[in-house]
């Protein structure tokens with residue numbers, strides 16, 4: 001099949017005007033000028049997107065699909081109060097509710113041009129929804145526990161769960177990773193045990209790190225509402241929590257958290273230059289979540305410093321519980337403008353840089369860039385078409401500028417994963433939109449109550 005459009009963005013090379021992509025089976029066969037490919041592949045069927053951009057699918061490098069039903073439920077709260085509310089409200093949901101909530105996330109993501117996710121899930125609902133939807137990605141099994149005496153039991157349970165999830169995802173586009181969720185939910189010994197297990201089994205590890213200032217104070221001074229209200233809510237208030245006297249990054253390093261080799265950390269806001277050096281030493285990947293971090297008052301990650309040291313950086317949207325939309329265009333735009341506001345300069349970060357971060361950067365952060373992230377012969381055919389024919393987008397001079405400064409999730413008209421069409425012209429081919437939207441209503445009523 002030949003897909004053609006006014007613009008093709010390979011991302012690893014310059015944009016191609018009047019370009020095309022040849023897809024064969026689940027892979028990309030060729031990328032180039034439309035005329036040349038039509039001549040070289042005369043028997044292929046042609047799909048013409050007209051005034052559109054064909055590009056690699058977006059990689060949402062940090063999600064929690066199962067929290068999609070929480071959209072708009074806990075708005076305008078600082079981080080810890082938000083976390084307390086989300087945790088409290090979570091208790092009323094059943095396994096079926098979590099599944100519909102995760103399906104809503106998958107539905108929105110696919111319609112927004114996301115082809116690959118890195119999702120942390122406690123219930124496994126994100127795995128079920130992503131599998132049904134046909135998404136690519138890494139599903140991380142969430143591991144929690146602040147009681148050091150229970151580490152062996154937690155690891156043994158998690159191992160069973162991971163192997164059952166691995167069996168469930170065999171032959172799909174999904175792989176399984178492990179997530180020691182955060183410093184305020186995972187004890188030092190548990191961090192260590194997870195890391196050693198991940199190293200042994202070659203699992204990718206992902207966790208939240210150096211996000212809010214409450215988290216920083218929790219680790220360094222043993223203080224903040226995380227050390228009081230949150231530990232109490234989780235039933236961990238009888239455990240001894242002491243000031244560690246170091247930053248969150250230094251603290252988890254002391255417990256071998258980066259030792260497994262394939263580690264992704266999410267947020268990375270409260271970091272000193274010394275912390276950044278530690279992360280670099282272990283080749284840790286970073287996921288930048290600009291909208292979620294700003295909305296919860298966590299701050300803005302020092303992107304310029306991370307790029308200066310050539311980190312693998314992807315963009316994550318976290319969950320609709322904190323970010324309200326799974327819209328990579330909005331995320332790129334907001335992310336870029338926040339950096340300019342913070343740094344009081346324009347140089348260094350461009351629209352092109354953000355599109356790359358949302359595609360190839362994400363693939364590098366997840367260490368799957370040999371498979372996806374750019375349009376190249378031999379890579380998986382994970383690609384999308386974005387309509388740029390609207391009045392607010394015309395005239396188009398530079399497709400990178402159009403995507404970042406004018407486009408939104410509704411402009412996506414086509415989403416393909418591994419050569420399979422998941423979404424086209426407003427229609428979902430793997431998910432039942434009407435059913436999901438109907439099923440989410442009673443879930444929301446429960447959460448409101």
Ligand SMILES: [Zn+2]
Pocket residue numbers: 062063064208266318319
């Ligand atoms: Zn998160």
